[in-house]
Amino acid sequence: MIIQALHQRYLNLADDPTSGISPRYFCSAKISYLLEIDRDGNLVGVRDIRDDSGKKKIPIVDIVPEQPSRSSGINPYFLSDKAEYIIGHYPAMADDKDTQKKSADARKKYEASKALAQTVLSDVNDEAAQALLKFYKKWDPSSVRDHPLLQDYMSDLDRGIDTQMAFRLETQHQMIHQLETVKQAWIRYRQQEDSASEYSGQCLLTGEYNVPIARTHEKIKGVRNAQSAGASLISFNFPSAESYGNTQSYNSPIGKDSMFGYTTALNHLLASPRNRIWIGDMTVVFWSGQAAAAEETEPFFASFFDSSYVPPEDSSVTRQLRDVLERVQKGAKLEAEMVPHTDTPFYVLGLSPNNARLAVRFFWQGHFGNLIEKLGQHAADFALSGQDEGFGDTPTAYRILAETMRVGADGKKVGDGPPPRLGGELFRSIVEGRTYPYSLYTLIINRVRADGMINRLRASILKAYLTRYGRIQNYNRFEEELTLSLNPNAQEPAYRLGRLFAVLERAQQEAAGGPGKINATIKDRYFNAASSNPAAVFPILIKLSQHHMSKARYGDFRDREMQEILQGIEAFPAHLDLQRQGLFILGYYHQKQSYFAQIKAAADAKLEAAAAEADS
Amino acid sequence: MAYGIKLHVWGDNACFTRPEMKVERVSYDAMTPSSARGILEAIHWKPAIRWVIDRIHVLNEIRFENIRRNEIENKIPVSAIKNAISGKSASLSQVVTEERQQRATLMLKNPAYIIEAHFEMTQAAGAEDSPEKHYNIFLRRARQGQCFHRPYLGCREFAAQFALIEPDSKLPPSYYAGSGDIDLGWMLHDIDYGDRMIPRFFRATMRDGVIQVPVFGERA
Numbered sequence: 001m002i003i004q005a006l007h008q009r010y011l012n013l014a015d016d017p018t019s020g021i022s023p024r025y026f027c028s029a030k031i032s033y034l035l036e037i038d039r040d041g042n043l044v045g046v047r048d049i050r051d052d053s054g055k056k057k058i059p060i061v062d063i064v065p066e067q068p069s070r071s072s073g074i075n076p077y078f079l080s081d082k083a084e085y086i087i088g089h090y091p092a093m094a095d096d097k098d099t100q101k102k103s104a105d106a107r108k109k110y111e112a113s114k115a116l117a118q119t120v121l122s123d124v125n126d127e128a129a130q131a132l133l134k135f136y137k138k139w140d141p142s143s144v145r146d147h148p149l150l151q152d153y154m155s156d157l158d159r160g161i162d163t164q165m166a167f168r169l170e171t172q173h174q175m176i177h178q179l180e181t182v183k184q185a186w187i188r189y190r191q192q193e194d195s196a197s198e199y200s201g202q203c204l205l206t207g208e209y210n211v212p213i214a215r216t217h218e219k220i221k222g223v224r225n226a227q228s229a230g231a232s233l234i235s236f237n238f239p240s241a242e243s244y245g246n247t248q249s250y251n252s253p254i255g256k257d258s259m260f261g262y263t264t265a266l267n268h269l270l271a272s273p274r275n276r277i278w279i280g281d282m283t284v285v286f287w288s289g290q291a292a293a294a295e296e297t298e299p300f301f302a303s304f305f306d307s308s309y310v311p312p313e314d315s316s317v318t319r320q321l322r323d324v325l326e327r328v329q330k331g332a333k334l335e336a337e338m339v340p341h342t343d344t345p346f347y348v349l350g351l352s353p354n355n356a357r358l359a360v361r362f363f364w365q366g367h368f369g370n371l372i373e374k375l376g377q378h379a380a381d382f383a384l385s386g387q388d389e390g391f392g393d394t395p396t397a398y399r400i401l402a403e404t405m406r407v408g409a410d411g412k413k414v415g416d417g418p419p420p421r422l423g424g425e426l427f428r429s430i431v432e433g434r435t436y437p438y439s440l441y442t443l444i445i446n447r448v449r450a451d452g453m454i455n456r457l458r459a460s461i462l463k464a465y466l467t468r469y470g471r472i473q474n475y476n477r478f479e480e481e482l483t484l485s486l487n488p489n490a491q492e493p494a495y496r497l498g499r500l501f502a503v504l505e506r507a508q509q510e511a512a513g514g515p516g517k518i519n520a521t522i523k524d525r526y527f528n529a530a531s532s533n534p535a536a537v538f539p540i541l542i543k544l545s546q547h548h549m550s551k552a553r554y555g556d557f558r559d560r561e562m563q564e565i566l567q568g569i570e571a572f573p574a575h576l577d578l579q580r581q582g583l584f585i586l587g588y589y590h591q592k593q594s595y596f597a598q599i600k601a602a603a604d605a606k607l608e609a610a611a612a613e614a615d616s
Numbered sequence: 617m618a619y620g621i622k623l624h625v626w627g628d629n630a631c632f633t634r635p636e637m638k639v640e641r642v643s644y645d646a647m648t649p650s651s652a653r654g655i656l657e658a659i660h661w662k663p664a665i666r667w668v669i670d671r672i673h674v675l676n677e678i679r680f681e682n683i684r685r686n687e688i689e690n691k692i693p694v695s696a697i698k699n700a701i702s703g704k705s706a707s708l709s710q711v712v713t714e715e716r717q718q719r720a721t722l723m724l725k726n727p728a729y730i731i732e733a734h735f736e737m738t739q740a741a742g743a744e745d746s747p748e749k750h751y752n753i754f755l756r757r758a759r760q761g762q763c764f765h766r767p768y769l770g771c772r773e774f775a776a777q778f779a780l781i782e783p784d785s786k787l788p789p790s791y792y793a794g795s796g797d798i799d800l801g802w803m804l805h806d807i808d809y810g811d812r813m814i815p816r817f818f819r820a821t822m823r824d825g826v827i828q829v830p831v832f833g834e835r836a
Contacts, residue, residue: 001634001642001644001645001800001801002637002642003636004801004802201814201815202814202815202816202817204635204636204802204804204815204817205636205802206802207802207817207818207819233637234636234637234639235639236638236639237639238639238689238690238717239689239690239691240687240688240689240690240691240717241638241639244807244813245813251635251638252634252635252636252637252638253635253815254636352720354640354718354719354720355717355718357639357640358640359640359684359719359720360637360640360642360720360722361682361720361722362680362682362722363642363680363722424682428682
């Protein structure tokens with residue numbers, strides 16, 4: 001499933017020469033410095049090859065001989081490594097004793113690096129390789145701090161970050177690790193090492209028999225909040241996870257080749273902004289099973305969940321997809337032929353770190369068409385009419401989650417972020433088309449209770465939750481209430497009382513001379529009580545409203561509205577449950593929204609009339 | 617295969633852990649043959665017989681759910697137990713607070729399967745063991761809900777309910793009936809206890825909700 005899909009992705013990418021994925025026994029790494037040597041092995045130049053076009057110098061990324069993760073001990077990389085391994089560099093410490101210790105350490109590392117180069121390159125008949133061997137013979141790591149060519153870089157090297165170096169023969173353009181003969185020598189060396197594996201068996205990923213099994217797996221980098229050196233997706237780092245006397249990854253026989261494939265593919269995905277998004281504490285990667293469709297489907301998926309992600313180019317397909325979702329939002333049914341790339345396989349994988357391991361939180365595989373169907377459903381459930389607050393589109397997962405946060409006096413979100421698990425649950429419910437998390441619903445109700453703010457997003461979250469819950473549980477009682485805009489015929493008392501509350505508030509405002517004239521309306525004092533225990537509050541409010549109506553200019557209108565709404569209500573319920581509290585809020589929002597719509601329509605009509613007059 | 621049996625099993629949850637994801641557990645999409653064998657052995661097993669799984673029917677939609685919980689990271693070492701047996705002093709305790717590991721599980725929700733299987737007589741069978749006898753013992757025990765230990769769906773904590781499907785009765789319908797071939801990837805077949813406990817895998821394909829299990833040890 002997961003590993004298989006990743007391995008398949010590696011195979012697909014490896015077929016494509018432009019993908020930039022590393023071939024077997026190689027990996028991509030950052031290089032900061034280039035050492036130039038002459039044919040006799042003398043160091044004749046040192047260059048900083050970092051990219052300095054931005055604010056910070058960024059090392060270049062190149063494909064180099066494989067660099068397995070180093071945890072402890074001495075483990076040199078071939079031809080491209082940190083300064084301490086390549087030239088035996090050591091930092092000068094305040095204490096002489098410390099410096100000596102560092103120097104001895106670096107010498108050991110240098111010697112290991114030298115030994116590795118000699119083993120791999122001894123039989124290679126190539127002038128660059130031979131020059132390199134001569135360099136290793138001549139170089140004296142104890143004088144590294146005095147070398148004239150290194151002086152300019154010493155302060156950077158002493159800091160020890162990003163000091164990876166590579167070699168080049170001065171007459172050649174390519175770096176030594178890029179030369180074909182050297183690459184071949186490296187592959188031969190590694191293959192020989194692999195065939196000497198102590199354990200072989202059937203690979204659970206490809207099913208091949210008698211393949212050398214990987215004892216440990218490469219680390220996965222780029223999952224948020226995981227250790228920076230990377231975490232393992234497959235590892236057995238405590239005894240109770242082991243069985244049948246196996247240790248480490250022999251517990252799950254995966255061939256060395258397959259291991260390389262899936263880790264490389266996953267690291268590649270995590271490094272690509274087009275294939276990765278963060279939602280709550282979960283890092284999500286997604287990919288299309290077809291290279292041809294990837295350009296269009298992947299950015300679309302990303303932009304649906306992360307508003308900060310701007311697709312590089314608004315292609316015609318992206319527009320087409322947006323159009324599809326918009327139509328669904330307005331209630332149209334989705335037809336298969338409307339969606340491009342319907343049959344493209346698509347994968348979504350959610351990971352979150354746990355100690356030095358990665359846990360799979362979520363995995364979905366299916367066709368792009370299914371996915372669009374689910375996203376469309378989500379868009380339709382969230383659709384709610386309202387004044388345009390600058391986002392006509394379906395809110396991204398990020399914005400939905402942010403609505404559960406406390407709002408400060410300046411209108412900005414403050415305090416702790418949304419609960420960490422909520423993001424993952426919301427994401428799962430969107431992609432799988434299941435009910436939205438209950439905690440999202442209760443959190444929003446709590447926020448409304450606490451700060452009394454009922455905006456379009458909050459109302460649409462409540463509506464979406466109830467709509468989806470009703471559909472999946474086959475509970476159609478609230479169907480009438482869960483509409484795009486006000487439904488005056490809806491009978492549910494909770495909804496009607498919500499509407500009534502909006503009318504009462506409006507009457508009060510009008511009595512005071514219009515909205516915004518009074519600092520505290522009945523909403524600030526009574527909303528919580530009215531939405532949970534209507535019987536205790538509404539009689540007071542209605543009594544109060546009689547004063548407002550007699551005073552206000554449109555009092556009669558409000559009175560009629562009130563009568564109309566109250567017609568369906570026999571008695572004020574003593575208590576509303578959480579579900580009905582949501583309906584109460586929705587009714588309130590719908591009613592208020594209809595006032596805005598009335599005002600807007602009136603203004604539009606006025607403008608039109610004025611325009612018509614000007615024309616005549 | 618005159619003595620084939622069909623057993624309906626179901627439960628609230630299941631986790632047929634993938635070996636590659638057994639630390640942060642992720643379940644296979646469907647029941648593995650070794651797990652099915654475990655369920656049958658819980659109902660009836662004697663050294664004289666060996667269960668062979670023929671087919672696994674997937675009845676409900678494959679759905680996943682995620683949980684996290686605290687578990688223990690160590691086992692009590694065998695050497696400590698040996699010491700205790702031989703009368704030396706040994707600590708056989710585990711301290712939860714010091715050995716806590718939080719682990720995630722991606723498990724199946726609402727699983728239900730039909731196991732189709734038969735048994736073979738082993739060399740341990742004596743003169744008093746006949747296939748008829750064991751077949752009838754199994755039928756009687758399964759009908760009455762008897763078991764040596766509670767059968768489970770992949771992990772001990774996911775208890776399995778079971779019911780015998782009588783030889784000529786109708787099978788419950790599968791969610792995947794008529795859905796054609798669905799590739800489930802390589803799946804654990806069983807452990808080869810005869811050969812260094814090597815795990816063997818087979819390519820699982822679900823055709824209309826039915827996974828055909830190959831003969832153990834036969835190369836795909």
